[in-house]
Amino acid sequence: MKAVAYSIKPFEKEFLAKANQKKHDITLISNALSLDTVNFAEGKDAVIVFTNDDVSAAVVEKLAALGVKYIATRSTGTDQIDKAAASRFGIKIANIPSYSPQAIAEHAVAMALALNRHLIKADQRGHHFDFRNDNLIGFNFSGKTVGIIGLGHTGLAAAKIFDGFGCKVIGYDPAMPKGISFVTPVKLNDLLTSSDIISIHVPLTKETRHLIQKNTLDQMKTGIMLINTSRGPVINTKDLLLSLSSGKIGYLGIDVYEYERDLFFENHENDDVKDQLLVSLLEYPNVLITPHQAFLTRESLQEIANQAIKNLDSWQMGAASACDKDTQSNTHSKPNNVNAH
DSSP states (O other): OEEEEOSOOGGGHHHHHHHHTTSSEEEEOSSOOSTTTGGGGTTOSEEEEOTTSOBOHHHHHHHHHTTOOEEEESSSOOTTBOHHHHHHTTOEEEOOSOSOHHHHHHHHHHHHHHHHTTHHHHHHHHTTTOOOOTTOOOOOSTTOEEEEEOOSHHHHHHHHHHHHTTOEEEEEOTTOOSSOTTOEEOOHHHHHHHOSEEEEOOOOOTTTTTOBSHHHHHHSOTTEEEEEOSOGGGBOHHHHHHHHHHTSEEEEEESOOTTOTTTTTSOOTTOSSOOHHHHHHHTOTTEEEOOSOTTOSHHHHHHHHHHHHHHHHHHHHHHHHHHOTTTSOSOOOOOOEEEOO
C-alpha cells in the first residue's frame, strides 16, 4: 500500500521503520496536513495523520479527489477528522484505540507531583546556587481525594497510581467500568465538590467540549489542583484564567491547550505575535504547561507505529481479499475502524 505520513517528527522515523519492515511504501513528511499540503497525497492509497493535522471536510474532499481511500490517525482521538465527510466520500478511518495508557497516566501524575512540590522553582533556584527552602512547601498526597474524570484505559491507569500513593480515588464516567476496586464511582457534581486533585482523561466530543467551564470550576474546592492530559478544548481557557486569578485554582497542569493547533510541536520562540491566552497562563507561577508530550515514551511510540502499520496491513489484506475471493479467505484481522463501510 502507498501512503504518506504527515507531521512526522525525526524521533518517529525509527519506530515506523521498525514496524513497517518495508511492507508498505510510506512517504514521511514533516509538514502538517492542510489544503496547502494535501497534494502530497496524490497517488497514495492512504494518509497517516496526527492530532493537529487539518482533516476537515474540505481537506477530506480533496483527498478523495486524489484517490485516497483510507485515513489512519496516530492517535486515539479522531476529533480532528471530519468523519461525516469521510463517510460521504467512502474513505475509511482507523485510529489507535489504546496505546500505553501508562505513559499518559504517569505524565499526569508527574505534573501533579512537580506542581505540589514546586520542583520547577526549586530546580531554577538551584541552577543559580540558591538553595533556600522558602515557598517550597507542598502537601502529602496520602489521604487526599483525587477525582478522575474519564475511566477508560488511561483514567484507570492514573487512578491506580494515585491509589498507590494512599489517596482516596473517586471517579466519574458515563459508562462506569464494573469491578474496579480502587475507584469509588460518583456523580460529576460530587466529584467536583469533593476532590482535592482532579485529573481529566476524556476524549473530545460534543459532550466533553468545555466540560470544565465557569459552572464546573465554581463547584470545585478553592485551591484545587487541576490536571489535563486529554484534549485542550475540554477546558474553556478564558474561564480557566478567571479561576486562576481568583485563586479558585491553586495548581494547574496541562499537557494540552484549547488553541494548540499550529502552535504545539513547533518552535515559536521567535514569533513576533504570540498567543495571548497562553502568555497569560504562563505568567502564573502555579501553572505547568508541557507541549502535548504525555504520550512520548519509547514504548508508546513503538506501539503507535505498530498499530498504524497493522491498520495498513488489514486494509491491504481486505482489498486483496475483495479482488481474489477464490484464493484467499477473508478472515484477516480488521483495522480499528472508526466508521464502517
